[in-house]
Amino acid sequence: MKEFYKGKKVLVTGHTGFKGSWLTLWLNELGADVIGYSLETPTNPSLFKILRLNKKITHIIGDVRDEKKIKKIFKKYKPEIVFHLAAQPLVRYSYKYPRLTYETNIMGTVNTFEAARETKSVKVIINITTDKCYKNKESIVGYEENDPMGGYDPYSSSKGCSELITSAYRNSFFNPKDFKEKHNVIISSVRAGNVIGGGDWAEDRLIPDCIRALTKNETLIIRSPNAVRPWQYVLEPLSGYLHLGSVMWNKGIKYGQAWNFGPENKDILKVEEVLKKVITIFGKGNYKVKEENKLHETKLLMLNIKKAKDLLKWRPIYNVNESIKKTIEWYRNYYNNSIDMNDYSLNQIKQYINKAIEKGVEWAKNKGGK
Template sequence: MVTRDPFWQGKKVFLTGHTGFMGSWLALWLTELGAGITGFSLKPPTDPNLFELARVGDGLSSIIGDVRDCPAFSRALMESGPEIVFHLAAQPLVRRSYQDPVETYASNVMGTVHLLEAVRRTPQTRAVVVVTSDKCYENREWFWGYREDEAMGGYDPYSSSKGCAELVVSAMRRSFFNPADYSKHRVATATARAGNAIGGGDWSADRLIPDMAKNLLAGKATVIRSPRAVRPWQHVLEPIQGYLTLAKKLFLEGPAYAEGWNFGPADSDARPVSYIADRVTRLWGDGASWRLDAGEHPHEAHYLKLDCSKSMTRLGWSPRWDLDTALKKTAEWYKTYSVRPEGMREFTLQQIADYAGARL
């Protein structure tokens, strides 16, 4: 039997990016936990998308708006008066950031400034989780994992925008939400840095699993750009479990947790792109295949791993599904979608329940 954590029952939550891939999974999980959610973001970024397929909007109050529009964004947050905020809205793609660096920095950096400025004016808010990325670190192509206190950086506009968002949160925290003055402001702000999230319902351009899913459904071979690039792959529910754990700690224990946190997979699940492509191809069957794209591509990091010792020790968080399970769950999701797209809300909720087990 599933027991629900009573902490979330009736909590007022503000979630940006609720129409996106990760935001939809988080919104569904929060809905199951009984939270009252207001979502704020642009329309779903792809067609199809998980937000519409799983009818995510049924369980929350959805506002379509732009985090670059400071007055509208502030008004929405202040009027909803949340106790807990999750900030996921962003332009999340490396390749698109090369095509449109201005949009990327405006949404990812100024969007974060606008968020924290609005939080300053919202007396009910106690906990803020800003989602950045494993790419926020200055990548030295090391073989070991980055720790939370390592230098921010980023070669491409997306990665750098996430490093900048980290610096924004750090400066705003020191200036306005300083842990030393917690009794005056009562706001705890933290950042969360996850690896490459995989799972059903992602149709983003230039991401491995969505590219493969689209091609497999169309019966075409997938063209792979960087088969040797190593990434920390994990099911989308792993970092989401981390965001929920962190938000609860911030809410209940405040400044002790107001800092940056890594949420990545076990070391053995940092694998090359070719491994994932082979595994997905085998899981899918039906003559699925991939081939190498030998063309020229913009720079992307070759090697990226996270050290998650701090989250495991201090938050008690740890990954629950290994990479093989994550890939199986993802393949099952897209296969089910291919035969019964109208059943994806129930199917997605079932995967959340399978993941959460007795700890939902």
């Protein structure tokens, strides 16, 4: 991937967030020329600030709802690859602020695509949605890419809409039949599971809630101990997005599709099981179950990743124990205050790449033979 991303102009929306910061760090390490476009960092502490990413990239504060500004930025910086992550990403917050959620996740997607449509340099667009975009059947069989879109709550349905927008743009403006003749754009959407990793401080997410309680010696209250989620370490979906970007660019239009990048089935666990592992690794901690969940939340969510495995030769690198360990180690080092977290985070990326090399996955192979 180093050969591929070196010198490429990559625009990341949502670069100040949890996943966006890790993606920006990795792209920067690969030598890409990164342009970030987002609102200010959504949390305090903030991974973006901890990693001092504002000094390493073209850092632009802007709203994806601001059509004029995003178009201006695309025109000015002429990106070749676009990763669209900017979103209101929280289910419970979306019950409180449905309008904001829809405006950001729907019109933000439309504005990003419109800006890309007006900018000839753009060749690859990857829209980051979620496993929650699927019409939920509470099924024990993982969702496949062609399953219908849906979403019970405002967040999930807004991401289902973002998927439908991607497919409408693929049909209407970036149609594979017209590739090279009427346009040069390949567009994909990607659906990850419940992402965990160091540097997330969002509200109402299991790991950040755990960390807040454990570091203050407080008892953690959990709402849905039996909810089943596809947990995965943050670098897993990011390796999928980065690999997909290079495959779309190099191998062409047939890779412009929807892709699931989830964990292996054995790593799809209940909230309470994850919590027990976190407490064991952290070395201490208590929790209480308070099942007074008035807001509907999906109980069972699983992703089928066969397509990404077969066609992209992508696969998860860490199992759930390794993923939790890497995550908790990151926070422990951060709160110990004894190490530069930029170096530490880069080291976590290196460890992940080394394990991927060991496992012989496609994206980690050195094509140059050096």
